[in-house]
Amino acid sequence: MAFLRLRLTFPPDLITEPIIHNIGQQYNVITSIRRADVTSDRGWVVLEIKGEPDELERVVEHLKNVKVEVEPIEGDVVQ
Known part of the structure; x- marks a missing residue:
C-alpha cells in the first residue's frame, strides 16, 4: 500500500462540498x-x-x- 500527503486548496464555491468524504466513497483509498x-x-x-498507486x-x-x-508535500505534518 502506498500513500500520498497532499495540500489541497479549495476555491470558495467548493468549501461546503463533501469532497474528502466523496473520495473515500468513490475510490478504494483511506x-x-x-x-x-x-x-x-x-x-x-x-x-x-493510502491505497494502491493507480488508485492514488x-x-x-x-x-x-x-x-x-x-x-504534494513531504515530511511529517503533525508535530
Whole structure:
C-alpha cells in the first residue's frame, strides 16, 4: 500500500462540498486529515491518502478535475 500527503486548496464555491468524504466513497483509498483551515470563503487541508498507486493517481486526477489545487508535500505534518 502506498500513500500520498497532499495540500489541497479549495476555491470558495467548493468549501461546503463533501469532497474528502466523496473520495473515500468513490475510490478504494483511506483518507486522513492531518491539518486543516477552513472558513466560509476559503480552505486548505493537508490530507494523507493510502491505497494502491493507480488508485492514488485517480484520486489526484479527480481532485484536479473538480478544480481543487493539489500540491504534494513531504515530511511529517503533525508535530
